[in-house]
Amino acid sequence: xxxxxxxPATRALPAPEKFRERSESAAGRIVKIxxxxxxxxxxxxxxxxxxxxxxxxxxxxxxxxxxxLLYLYLTRRHIPAKYLVPxxxxxxxxxxxxxxxxASTAFTNFGDxxxxxxxxxxxxxxxxxxxxxxxxxxxALSIATAGDPATGALVFLITDPTSRAxxxxxxxxxxxxxxxxxxxxxGRVTAAPGYTVLNAGQAxxxxxxxxxxxxxxxxxxxxxxxxxxAYEGKAVRAYDAATDSIRDTVTGQVWRxxxxxxxxxxxxxxxxxQGWRVGVGFANFTRVLTDxxxxxxxxxxxxxxxxxxxxxxxxxxxxxxxxxxxLQSTRMRFRGFYRIVMVLPYAMPSFAMLLVWxxxxxxxxxxxxxxxxxxxxxxxxxxxxxxxxxLVQLWLGYPYMFxxxxxxxxxxxxxxxxxxxxxxxGPFQSFRQVKLPLLLVALTPLLISSFAFNFNNFNxxxxxxxxxxxxxxxxxxxxxxxxxxYTYRLAFGGSGAQYGYAAAISIFIFLIVAVxxxxxxxxxxxxxxxxx
Amino acid sequence: xxxxxxxxxxxxxxxxxxxxxxxxxxxxVLSAALNPLGTLSSxxxxxxxxxxxxxxxxxxxxxxxxxxxxSVLIAGLAAxxxxxxxxxxxxxxxxLRFAGRRVGLLSLLLIQMFPQFLAVVxxxxxxxxxxxxxxxxxxxxxxxxxxxxxxxxLGVNTWLMKGFFDTVPKELDESATVDGASHAAIFFRILLxxxxxxxxxxxxxxxxxxxxxxxxxxxxxTDGGSKTLAVGLYGLVQGSERNTNFGIFxxxxxxxxxxxxxxxxxxxxxIVEGLSAGAVKG
Numbered sequence: 057x058x059x060x061x062x063x064p065a066t067r068a069l070p071a072p073e074k075f076r077e078r079s080e081s082a083a084g085r086i087v088k089i090x091x092x093x094x095x096x097x098x099x100x101x102x103x104x105x106x107x108x109x110x111x112x113x114x115x116x117x118x119x120x121x122x123x124x125l126l127y128l129y130l131t132r133r134h135i136p137a138k139y140l141v142p143x144x145x146x147x148x149x150x151x152x153x154x155x156x157x158x159a160s161t162a163f164t165n166f167g168d169x170x171x172x173x174x175x176x177x178x179x180x181x182x183x184x185x186x187x188x189x190x191x192x193x194x195x196a197l198s199i200a201t202a203g204d205p206a207t208g209a210l211v212f213l214i215t216d217p218t219s220r221a222x223x224x225x226x227x228x229x230x231x232x233x234x235x236x237x238x239x240x241x242x243g244r245v246t247a248a249p250g251y252t253v254l255n256a257g258q259a260x261x262x263x264x265x266x267x268x269x270x271x272x273x274x275x276x277x278x279x280x281x282x283x284x285x286a287y288e289g290k291a292v293r294a295y296d297a298a299t300d301s302i303r304d305t306v307t308g309q310v311w312r313x314x315x316x317x318x319x320x321x322x323x324x325x326x327x328x329x330q331g332w333r334v335g336v337g338f339a340n341f342t343r344v345l346t347d348x349x350x351x352x353x354x355x356x357x358x359x360x361x362x363x364x365x366x367x368x369x370x371x372x373x374x375x376x377x378x379x380x381x382x383l384q385s386t387r388m389r390f391r392g393f394y395r396i397v398m399v400l401p402y403a404m405p406s407f408a409m410l411l412v413w414x415x416x417x418x419x420x421x422x423x424x425x426x427x428x429x430x431x432x433x434x435x436x437x438x439x440x441x442x443x444x445x446x447l448v449q450l451w452l453g454y455p456y457m458f459x460x461x462x463x464x465x466x467x468x469x470x471x472x473x474x475x476x477x478x479x480x481x482g483p484f485q486s487f488r489q490v491k492l493p494l495l496l497v498a499l500t501p502l503l504i505s506s507f508a509f510n511f512n513n514f515n516x517x518x519x520x521x522x523x524x525x526x527x528x529x530x531x532x533x534x535x536x537x538x539x540x541x542y543t544y545r546l547a548f549g550g551s552g553a554q555y556g557y558a559a560a561i562s563i564f565i566f567l568i569v570a571v572x573x574x575x576x577x578x579x580x581x582x583x584x585x586x587x588x
Numbered sequence: 589x590x591x592x593x594x595x596x597x598x599x600x601x602x603x604x605x606x607x608x609x610x611x612x613x614x615x616x617v618l619s620a621a622l623n624p625l626g627t628l629s630s631x632x633x634x635x636x637x638x639x640x641x642x643x644x645x646x647x648x649x650x651x652x653x654x655x656x657x658x659s660v661l662i663a664g665l666a667a668x669x670x671x672x673x674x675x676x677x678x679x680x681x682x683x684l685r686f687a688g689r690r691v692g693l694l695s696l697l698l699i700q701m702f703p704q705f706l707a708v709v710x711x712x713x714x715x716x717x718x719x720x721x722x723x724x725x726x727x728x729x730x731x732x733x734x735x736x737x738x739x740x741x742l743g744v745n746t747w748l749m750k751g752f753f754d755t756v757p758k759e760l761d762e763s764a765t766v767d768g769a770s771h772a773a774i775f776f777r778i779l780l781x782x783x784x785x786x787x788x789x790x791x792x793x794x795x796x797x798x799x800x801x802x803x804x805x806x807x808x809x810t811d812g813g814s815k816t817l818a819v820g821l822y823g824l825v826q827g828s829e830r831n832t833n834f835g836i837f838x839x840x841x842x843x844x845x846x847x848x849x850x851x852x853x854x855x856x857x858x859i860v861e862g863l864s865a866g867a868v869k870g
Contacts, residue, residue: 084772105721114721135771139680140692143673143742150739151699154707154714161709375606382602387595394603396853398610403852407800407818408841411825412617415834421629423616451613459859501747508701515802519822544803547709555709566702573701 088129095125121145162559165318165336168552174313174332178295181302181320181330183270185293186277193217195278196243197286199266200251205258210269213237213245213253214278214286224248225271225278244284259283302328340560353533353542354561358568360442361538365511368449369503375450376457377495381487384465395462402455410519413448417520435521438535445520445536449510464498465491504576508569512540539565617838626835642835643843652840654813655820658730659799660847662816666734667794670741671787677742678749679775683761693750700743708807711736715808728814733805737798745790752786753779788858796848817844 099122106115128137164170172180196215201208212225213233222233222245238247247253259266260283270277276290293304301312302320311320311328319331344354379398383391401409416423417434425431435441468491476486510516517523523537523545532549533542539561547558590597612633620631624639646652680686681693715736719726726732760782761774769778780787802818809815815823821840824833852859 081773084770102722109721111721136680136684136686136689139676139684139775143677143738143746146673146735146738147699147740147742150711150714150736151707154710154739155699155702157710157713158707379602379606382599382606385596385599388599388603390600390603394607396856397607398603399852400614400849401610403796403845403849404614405799405817405841405844405848406796407802408821408837408844409613409617411822412613412838412841415628415825415830416613416616418628421631423631423633427633451609455610501751515800519802562702569701570698573697577697 092126092129095122158559159563161556162340162563163335163337164333164556165331165339166333166556166559167554169329170318170331170333170556172332174318177320177330177332178302179272181293181328182291182295183272183277184330185291185304186270186279186289187292188281188287188289192287192289194281195286195288196245197280197284198245198248198253199259199280199283200245200248200253202251205252205254206261208252210262210265211251212269212271212278212280212286213248213251214271215239215243215245217243222248224251227269227271230271230273230278256283336556340557341563343557344560344564353530354539354564357533357537357539357542360536361511364442364445364449364513364536364538365507367446368453368510368513368516369506371446371450372453372457372506373461373499373503375454376459377461379454379458380461380465383462398458399455401451402459406452407515407519409452410448410515413444413451414520417444436525438525441521441525441536445517448520449513449516452516453506460499460502461495464495467498468494500576500579504573508573511538511569511572512565513538514540514544517541518544539568617841620835621838621842623835626832628831628834631834631838642839646836646839646843650824650836650840651812651815651820652843655815655817656843658809658814659817659844662730662733662737663795663798663847666737666798667791669734669738670745670794671791673738673741674743674745674749674790675780675783675787676775677746678753679779681746681750682753683758683774683779693747696743696746700740708804711804712807727808728811730814733808733816736804736808737801745794749783749786749790752783756782785858788855792851792855792859795851799844799848 099118103115103118106118125141128134128141193216195217198213198215200211200213202211203209209226214223214225214230215221216223220239220243222237222239223230224233225231233245233248236249237245240246245253254262263283266280266283270279273288275288278286278288280286292306293302295302299310299312301310303310309322311322311326313319314321315334316336317327317331318334318336320328343350345351383394414435419425419431419433419436422434424434432440434444472490472494473486476490481489517536517538518541521534521536523534523541525536526532526534532545537545543558543561543565546554546561616631616633619633619635620626620628621642622635622638622640623631624637624641626642626645630636681689715727715732718732723729724731725735756779760778761769764774764778799816800818801816802822805816805819806822809819817840821837821844824837824840
């Protein structure tokens with residue numbers, strides 16, 4: 057190793073950090089050059105689509121990040137940053153930014169019916185109200201997609217019956233088709249460069265989307281009539297900018313824009329389904345606390361969530377510890393065999409085993425009822441479902457606790473046990489008063505993180521009971537629902553997404569777990585200095 | 589009660605009961621996988637017959653081979669990369685002193701407590717944009733999933749590792765510094781070999797965690813061939829397919845267990861040591 061080159065003055069100064077950067081070995085230098093070269097290559101690769109799409113801000117962020125990284129690894133300063141930055145970049149992009157974004161949606165009404173801007177909502181209301189006017193022109197229609205026939209964005213290829221001119225229509229409007237379009241004798245387009253014309257089978261697979269698809273035009277919109285005809289219809293509901301309201305030209309009904317609700321509301325309180333996204337302040341949070349049905353659901357779920365997390369963590373810890381103690385004696389044979397078999401559940405894929413357990417609790421042909429000769433509807437009633445879920449958790453989790461306790465027990469010096477024996481303590485007393493406190497000091501951090509994990513253990517519930525069984529009058533909140541599965545259903549469940557409200561609940565979850573963990577960590581730290 | 593039972597016998601009793609408890613569901617899966625009828629309703633604890641039909645059906649009728657490959661690839665690379673990233677960070681937190689160190693450690697702990705997948709709407713929007721710009725790391729790609737999972741690379745593992753790094757005497761790197769070693773040499777040549785147990789354990793935990801990750805994968809990987817085992821196998825026992833496909837599903841479960849059980853057996857000697865020593869210092 058070479059020593060640092062530098063004047064005596066620099067050498068005399070105390071090092072700013074514990075380590076000083078020294079000249080690297082040749083191999084180290086090559087690795088560094090290769091890695092930085094890869095970084096620059098990746099940055100250039102990523103820059104092209106950004107430049108093409110004119111995303112100047114994105115390009116600026118990319119350039120700044122790359123320059124910053126090059127600076128960081130080419131100078132000799134900022135040693136801690138050299139080690140922290142790689143992971144931090146991922147943390148910021150895929151964890152912190154999404155979390156902040158989610159947190160900000162908690163203050164909006166974002167969700168089904170409130171997804172886009174007000175202009176989007178107006179367009180959607182107008183196009184949705186398009187009805188056919190007698191005598192309107194009928195166009196020949198071909199349905200195409202940009203890209204994959206099954207998932208690509210839909211495009212209408214429309215041929216005017218008189219001029220035979222072909223137009224391309226999508227959600228942005230109608231525009232003339234470029235050259236190179238093949239039209240058959242019936243006037244329908246059979247091929248268009250850049251688009252995949254769907255055949256009957258492909259089109260009928262997406263018929264629902266096609267029926268809902270509308271190409272906005274000046275007079276209204278073009279919609280499909282079947283898979284080969286299209287018509288231009290007139291919007292019955294029109295937006296009037298002067299009064300900021302929507303008027304139905306047939307019934308005369310008027311809905312005024314309410315910028316606080318993000319919806320068009322009629323005088324009688326009726327709301328149009330299409331609204332827009334507005335900030336609602338703390339409404340989502342207060343709803344959890346003040347709305348009676350919701351706060352009852354929330355409280356019930358919260359209590360069960362605590363029971364579940366404490367039960368899972370405590371149960372697995374007790375069983376794991378008991379087994380670890382039982383296997384601790386060196387006088388015992390087959391210890392290695394027992395240990396490997398006991399730990400197997402931990403190594404099995406838990407998502408699959410959760411699904412297997414779900415079927416083992418099946419009333420009619422589940423293993424549990426078969427073996428016990430009973431006919432209990434395990435997952436059908438609240439209490440048995442909760443017991444079942446806890447049993448599954450015990451099975452999945454105790455091997456981990458067993459491993460951890462085994463390790464921690466090995467770390468406790470045998471002299472301690474011997475000393476207690478000399479002092480006249482029995483095995484149980486010696487365990488309770490010497491080993492257990494030591495074990496708890498060592499394992500509390502793991503118990504806390506296990507609690508935090510189980511408090512949000514989505515898979516454990518979703519894959520076994522999906523939160524059920526549900527009371528007959530309340531399909532949104534089941535007996536085994538954790539806050540996380542309850543929130544998931546609010547955000548992605550069948551009856552309309554409520555992202556804003558779901559985000560508010562996830563902030564509550566975060567606060568609860570953070571407080572519980574902070575309090576327990578504070579107590580642990582009193583016993584041991586973690587930050588030393 | 590004999591003296592033998594009080595001292596040793598009860599231990600065997602506990603161990604045998606625990607073994608039975610552990611093995612029960614696994615034997616059931618095994619027997620269902622071998623069950624020639626392959627349905628849930630005909631599956632029992634003790635196999636009624638043995639055939640490899642379920643395995644052949646799994647391999648020929650489903651995309652299982654590519655699910656398997658995807659899962660091993662994603663989980664393997666993500667685990668390796670995340671272990672490396674957290675080892676770097678843990679080194680900084682354990683060995684270097686800098687402004688914001690304590691805040692950094694605490695914020696890592698805090699961020700991890702936010703249920704990550706509730707940010708799934710935001711992640712979905714980010715990925716829609718990424719798919720437009722760089723299809724190679726967008727939806728339905730293993731590369732995109734690996735990047736996504738690396739978002740959580742720091743965090744719990746960093747804490748576990750920092751605890752373990754702290755147990756390696758600082759005198760070792762001090763003497764190396766005196767001998768002229770750079771910080772990189774100390775990290776790669778001195779510390780990393782000494783902390784192999786915790787690297788193994790963190791790697792195993794990350795691997796198991798990623799193989800079992802269901803929700804994000806379910807939303808981001810919709811294309812048949814790009815799915816992971818969790819998404820693909822879940823699809824096999826959805827709705828009305830649940831009873832008929834149970835045998836294939838169990839066959840898939842057993843095959844899925846092979847990489848984890850393999851890694852597990854291989855790393856066995858490190859696991860107990862790593863988990864406990866890391867835990868001692870949080």
